Amino acid sequence: MPQTEELRGETILEASGVKRVFGRGQGAVTALDQIHFAVPAGSMVALKGRSGSGKTTLLNILGALDEPTEGCVFLRGREITGLPETEKSRIRRTEIGLVFQSFGLIPLMSAYENVEFGLRVTGASAKSNRAAAEHALEQVGMRERMRHRPMELSGGEQQRVAIARAIAHQPSLLIADEPTAELDSKMGLQIMRVFRDLVSFSGMTIVLTSHDPGIMELADYVIALEDGKIVSHT
Numbered sequence: 001m002p003q004t005e006e007l008r009g010e011t012i013l014e015a016s017g018v019k020r021v022f023g024r025g026q027g028a029v030t031a032l033d034q035i036h037f038a039v040p041a042g043s044m045v046a047l048k049g050r051s052g053s054g055k056t057t058l059l060n061i062l063g064a065l066d067e068p069t070e071g072c073v074f075l076r077g078r079e080i081t082g083l084p085e086t087e088k089s090r091i092r093r094t095e096i097g098l099v100f101q102s103f104g105l106i107p108l109m110s111a112y113e114n115v116e117f118g119l120r121v122t123g124a125s126a127k128s129n130r131a132a133a134e135h136a137l138e139q140v141g142m143r144e145r146m147r148h149r150p151m152e153l154s155g156g157e158q159q160r161v162a163i164a165r166a167i168a169h170q171p172s173l174l175i176a177d178e179p180t181a182e183l184d185s186k187m188g189l190q191i192m193r194v195f196r197d198l199v200s201f202s203g204m205t206i207v208l209t210s211h212d213p214g215i216m217e218l219a220d221y222v223i224a225l226e227d228g229k230i231v232s233h234t
């Protein structure tokens, strides 16, 4: 299990010369180009940019879901690009947590079952799953409501459950693509507070995308993308 706390401050994630081209010939689209940055462990980074600027493409590459056309990505000092699929899948299951805009919970399962099922899918040992699932739900403030099904929860609560599912295996890196896009601004801020607490108390590193300026303010670093290139980094 990654010892996230011990890594705080060191570079945990690095992109070097990342380029991603979709298709070929006339119809080729350069979704990312000349992407370089390093993320210190225990920080929150927000990627901003218009629709089509390359945010999702970059998150997919950082999360070992996609390969760049050129360049490489290092997670905890180890190159994760160019690895065999089985190894990338192992890294995703152990070191990375993913959160999506649409929550992606299973409707017929309670909050607890969704998180526990997520752990089973990653192949975690059944013995400790219960404690891990309850701990993750506690971390997002949903332990009291863990017997509820998604439809009995607000959008913000559903997203908190989805975050619990994403962190139950204690990944060092949490990747969230537009996690607040389907929520009103109040619930969006609640989600951001959950992320901030994960960074502060668990030393987790979070990379997320958003359009919302209020969300950006809560990040430690903001990287702005335009047409697949980094135009500012603060």
Ligand SMILES: Nc1ncnc2c1ncn2[C@@H]1O[C@H](COP(=O)(O)OP(=O)(O)O)[C@@H](O)[C@H]1O
Pocket: 022, 023, 029, 030, 031, 049, 050, 051, 052, 053, 054, 055, 056, 057, 058
């Ligand atoms: N699988 C794909 N095939 C072809 N083009 C793609 C694919 N995924 C993304 N693109 C293109 O890459 C660019 C960046 O897309 P995306 O990363 O989804 O942007 P964002 O998340 O910032 O809205 C867009 O021009 C998009 O059309």
Ligand SMILES: [Mg+2]
Pocket: 055, 056, 057, 177
């Ligand atoms: Mg996107």
